[in-house]
Amino acid sequence: MTTPSPLLSRPGAVEAAGADAGVAAHYGAPLREQRALAAGTAVVDLSHRGVVTVSGPDRLSWLNTLSSQQLTDLAPGRSTELLLLSVQGRIEFDARVLDDGATTWLLVEAAEAAPLADWLNRMKFMLRVEIADVSAEWGVVGSTRPVPEWSGLLVWEDPWPHVGPGGYSYAVAAEDVHPGLERPWYEYLVPAAELEATIGDRPLAGSLAAEALRIAAWRPRWGAETDDKTIPHELDLLRTAVHLAKGCYKGQETIARVHNLGHPPRRLVFLQLDGSQHTLPAAGSAVKAGERNVGTVTSVAQHYEMGPVALAVIKRSVAPDEVLTVLDGDEPYTAAQELIVAPDAGQVVGRQTGFLRGPR
Missing domain, CATH: 2.40.30.110 (Aminomethyltransferase beta-barrel domains)
Known part of the structure; x- marks a missing residue:
């Protein structure tokens, strides 16, 4: 169960329900908060989110073998996204990924953290990795702009909507006019005990504001846009979370088959x-x-x-x-x-015409 955020004691705070329970839905003025978040003058409390760490010298090569993303060369401070898939290619976990040179940080939805840590621990075998669910020790704060005063904190920068190395866009909109460009997104890792002091008197926006901007940016969210049948192609997640030229991983056959020969x-x-x-x-x-x-x-x-x-x-x-x-x-x-996502997404082998553009 998520521990309610101390920021719920702020004036006007109304707690969110569902996946965002534990933080404020708003502080009394949802649309004004949304404008401030979009402008970069407010930040949003996401301290209900899950945080899982993977440490040890084998962490990146090990995560690389399990996930859809190429991670072996992930540089410290660089942000990416990975998916863990079923054998049928269905999304089981979606994690925002940041490595600091010693530890890989996986930022996930609240409902993902404990199951993800348990699943990773069962996949360890004899490798030199240690997995921990540190959600209770760390909070997450979201912003549409970098916060200079927080330059010493670890920060994940959303790669959306840019097409990453090995990725592919299924969107009809050209990349330079994608609405996601209007919503740069940063998630700062803050020690839970320092959350209130770190935010100080900075204006706050609620989760309703963050959700509205996410929807307008066409950004899918695990547990909202996903169900037990979702494959990445359906949500345009090949652009940020899948490397089409990496080595074998669970679910890769479905990824390749739908992308090259079929349609989601x-x-x-x-x-x-x-x-x-x-x-x-x-x-x-x-x-x-x-x-x-x-x-x-x-x-x-x-x-x-x-x-x-x-x-x-x-x-x-x-x-x-x-x-x-x-x-x-x-x-x-x-x-x-x-x-x-284009109606003719997939089937790129031999593609000549249609909604879908070629690889970036």
Whole structure:
């Protein structure tokens, strides 16, 4: 169970629910906080997140054999992202990765930390690695700008939306106009005992603000956009979390087969929702094309500029220009889709035409 953040004692703090329980959803002014977070004048308390460390001389080569990412040459201070997959190529864990030269830090969702540490410990065998769930000892603070006063802290810089070495973009949008460019993202590791002192009187934004900016950046989140069937291709995660030319790892066969010869069965889409109802549908609401159920809303937020927005995972076969309806109980919301993952994603061998551009 997540220990509530001491920052919940700040004036106006309202605790979040669900995956963000333990930190503030907002401090009384969600949209104003969102503007401040976007401008880089506020930071967001993410101290409920999980932190797992891997130390020892074999740590990077060992993680390299287990994960989708090339890690053997990861330089100290450089940020990346990895996936741990099932044999069928489905996402089991998604970790933000930072190495300090002696320890590899895995920043994960709260629900991932204990299972990930347990799984890694079972994979150790005779290698010189030590795994620890240090979530109780460390907090995470998010920002859209570097914080000069925190230059001595470890910081993970989100590689999204840039296509990393060995990666591939499934997005229709060209990389230089990807909305993720408007949301640079930094996560600072702060000793839990020093969280309040480190933040001091710096303005705070709640998790609602961070979620709205994430959704607008088309950035998938483990546990929100993922389920027990999700493969990386469906969420455009080949751009930041998969190295297509690295050695063997569990799930690699599915990654290669879908990328080269097949198509992912579903695709991530951004939805601009009708704002006239002054309410938001819940995550998990059905997405319909006419009378057909074609997908599910995975994340939803009120954006300070665009109004109500959402991410959804829908069937690949849905026409790109089809106007969709989000149905929350008996309440319908008209939804205009904006393509994230191209409908013809995958099958790159012999590709000549289509939505998808070639490798970057």
